[in-house]
Structure formats: structure tokens, C-alpha cells
Amino acid sequence: MAITTVPETPRKPGRPPSPYSARPQRTSLGRKVRDNLTGHAFLIGAVLCFVVFSWYPMVRGIVMSFQRTRRGETTWVGWDNYSRILADPSFWPAWQNTLYFTLLALVLGYAVPFFVAVLLNEFRHAKGYLRILVYLPVMLPPASALYLFKFYAYDPSEAGLFNAILKALHLPTSQWMQSPEMTMPAMVLASTWMNMGGAVLIYLASLQNIPGELYEAAELDGAGIWKRIRHVTIPQTRLILALLAMIQIVATMQLFIEPLILANGAGAEDSATSVAYLIYQHGFFQNDLNGAAALGVLMLVVLAGFSAAYLRLSAKQD
Numbered sequence: 001m002a003i004t005t006v007p008e009t010p011r012k013p014g015r016p017p018s019p020y021s022a023r024p025q026r027t028s029l030g031r032k033v034r035d036n037l038t039g040h041a042f043l044i045g046a047v048l049c050f051v052v053f054s055w056y057p058m059v060r061g062i063v064m065s066f067q068r069t070r071r072g073e074t075t076w077v078g079w080d081n082y083s084r085i086l087a088d089p090s091f092w093p094a095w096q097n098t099l100y101f102t103l104l105a106l107v108l109g110y111a112v113p114f115f116v117a118v119l120l121n122e123f124r125h126a127k128g129y130l131r132i133l134v135y136l137p138v139m140l141p142p143a144s145a146l147y148l149f150k151f152y153a154y155d156p157s158e159a160g161l162f163n164a165i166l167k168a169l170h171l172p173t174s175q176w177m178q179s180p181e182m183t184m185p186a187m188v189l190a191s192t193w194m195n196m197g198g199a200v201l202i203y204l205a206s207l208q209n210i211p212g213e214l215y216e217a218a219e220l221d222g223a224g225i226w227k228r229i230r231h232v233t234i235p236q237t238r239l240i241l242a243l244l245a246m247i248q249i250v251a252t253m254q255l256f257i258e259p260l261i262l263a264n265g266a267g268a269e270d271s272a273t274s275v276a277y278l279i280y281q282h283g284f285f286q287n288d289l290n291g292a293a294a295l296g297v298l299m300l301v302v303l304a305g306f307s308a309a310y311l312r313l314s315a316k317q318d
Contacts, residue, residue, distance in 0.1 A: 058300070064293040081294035085282075091295075093270055094278045098255055100184055101274065105252040109192035110245060116196065117203030118229060131204070135197035142194060146261040149190040150177070154262070177263050180271040187258040187272065199244055206240045207233065246310045250303055256280065275299055 068077045085091060120130050137145060153161040154176040163173040176186050210233065218228045234241070256276035259265060263272035265281070275295065283292035 061293045061296050064290055065297045068290050077290075081290045082298070085291050085294050085298070088278075088291075090270065090273055090278055090281075094273045094275045097184065097270075097272065098253055098274045098276075101188060101255050102249055102252045104184055104188040105191065105248060106245070108188050109196065109252075110248055112192055113196040113199035114203055114241070117200045117207060118233060120200070121204060121207045131201065134200050137194050138197035140194070142257055143261060145194045146190060146258065149186075149193075150262050153190075154186060177272075178268055180267070180269045183263055183267045183271040187255075187262055190262065191252075191258055199248075202240065202244065203237065206237045210236045242310075242314065246307065249306065253299070253303060 065081055066076060066078055067074050068081065069075075116134060120127065120134070123130060155161070155163065156173075156175045156178050158164060158167055158173065160176070162176070166173050174182050176182050214232045214236070215228055218232050223231065254276050255274040259267060259272035259274055259277050260280075265277060266273045276299070279292045279295050279299075282288045282295060
């Protein structure tokens with residue numbers, strides 16, 4: 001009996017893998033690419049904004065400080081602008097006023113927010129309301145707040161708020177912004193009221209991270225509130241205190257809007273002229289943009305030196 005064999009069906013050449021099997025891998029790869037592109041797009045946008053609005057003006061100001069522009073022609077003059085700025089009779093008084101304002105702000109504007117935060121942290125009720133009340137001045141436009149002080153609180157007549165309080169306490173009234181001696185303290189008081197809300201909230205967040213066991217142990221040892229602040233609160237918030245001190249010094253060294261509004265710029269006997277206002281005066285009143293740039297570079301060097309010293313001291317303490 002003959003055995004019949006069924007001929008083998010010839011094998012077809014290998015088929016390419018199904019597109020459905022590769023789709024998940026391709027989708028995952030595409031998602032990663034899209035996510036990275038989105039992240040890089042946001043990063044590039046932030047870097048471009050930083051370059052255009054921060055680095056370019058800074059570099060341009062440094063270049064302008066070594067140039068002189070007259071009737072559209074720019075020439076390289078080297079250190080002449082710096083020599084001319086140093087010979088300006090308002091240069092050293094402006095630096096003295098700025099440093100005086102910074103020191104007063106450290107005494108008043110730096111200490112007051114910390115103790116207000118400690119006081120608010122002790123309250124058990126109405127915490128949210130009190131925080132809103134303290135932060136409310138920060139929500140006001142700075143110009144509006146300063147005009148409020150200028151025409152209502154610092155009115156030199158007896159109708160002014162502060163003079164009315166002093167009269168009610170049988171104390172001598174003051175001329176406030178019209179007095180060279182009271183100009184800086186009055187500006188520090190207004191600046192502290194306007195800006196302390198943000199610092200108070202930062203201090204409150206730091207205070208709430210202090211373990212309660214430390215306060216309980218201090219109370220068991222018989223420590224009063226001042227000893228608890230000195231031996232528990234301040235050591236535990238040392239880093240925040242140091243950071244806000246540096247931020248406040250850098251901010252107060254750029255004093256500008258307070259003398260511009262409260263003292264109409266220079267103030268009585270140039271008692272309110274600051275370095276930032278002197279830059280504004282050179283650039284927009286004297287049409288001396290190169291001198292203003294030179295003065296701005298000097299301020300940049302001073303603030304950069306202070307920041308570098310702060311970082312070096314912080315690194316040693318750590």
C-alpha cells in the first residue's frame with residue numbers, strides 16, 4: 001500500500017512584528033520625550049526671563065559705567081565716571097543715610113516681627129484673624145501705605161495721628177518728616193509697618209516646628225517666658241533669623257520709595273537722600289545715565305561683598 005505524503009506547505013517568510021505589540025513601548029517613549037520637552041520648555045522660559053530682565057541689565061550697567069554718551073555718541077572713558085561720582089558732594093551723605101536707615105531697621109524692623117510672631121504663637125484663639133490683621137499692610141500698595149503715613153499719621157499739625165497721640169499723653173509733638181532728626185526714624189517706622197507681615201508669617205511657621213517637649217522641659221526647670229525665648233526659641237530659629245537678617249539688610253540698603261514719597265526725595269537738609277535715590281536723581285534729573293550706572297555698580301559691589309561675607313560666616317558656623 002502506497003503511503004501518500006501530504007506536501008508541506010512552504011513556510012512564508014517571517015512577518016514583521018505586529019504594530020500593536022510595539023505600541024505601548026512607543027507610547028511610553030513618546031510620553032517621556034513629551035514630558036522632558038515640557039520641562040525643558042518651562043526651564044528655558046525661566047532662564048530667558050532671568051537673562052533678559054536680570055543678567056543683561058546688570059552686564060549692560062557695568063559696561064555703561066565705563067562709557068560716556070553725549071549727543072548719541074558713546075566713548076570709552078574708563079574710571080572717569082567713578083571718579084566723578086566719588087567727588088559728588090551728595091555721595092557720602094547718601095551712604096551715611098542708607099547705613100543709618102539699615103541699622104535702625106535692624107533694631108526696629110528686624111526685632112519687632114520676631115516678637116510679634118512669638119506673641120501670636122502664644123495665643124490659643126483667633127489665630128487666623130490675628131495673622132490676617134498682621135499681614136494686611138503687606139497687601140496694600142506701598143505708595144498708598146506711604147501716602148497714608150505722610151498725610152494722616154505724619155501730619156506736623158496737631159491733627160496728625162501721631163501728634164494727637166503724643167498730645168493725649170502730654171508729650172511734646174514732632175514735625176516728623178520736616179525734622180532732620182526724625183526723618184529716618186519715621187521712615188523706618190512706616191517701612192516696618194508695611195513689610196513686617198511676611199516676616200511674621202515666616203517666623204510663625206518656624207516657631208510651630210519647634211518640638212513642644214523643649215518648652216515643657218524648660219517650664220519644668222522653672223524657666224519664664226524670656227528664658228524660654230532665649231534658650232529655646234532663638235537657638236531653634238537661628239537659621240531663619242540669620243537668613244532674614246541678610247535679606248533685610250540687602251533690601252533696606254536699596255532704600256528708595258520711602259524717601260521719594262515721605263520726604264519728597266532728599267528731605268530736610270538732605271536727611272533722607274539714599275544711594276538708590278541718588279541713582280534715580282543722576283539718571284532722570286541730571287540725564288547722567290553713565291554716572292547712575294557707576295553708582296549702581298558700587299552698590300552692587302557692596303551688597304555682593306556683604307552677601308559673600310554672610311555665606312562664608314554661615315559655612316563656618318555649620
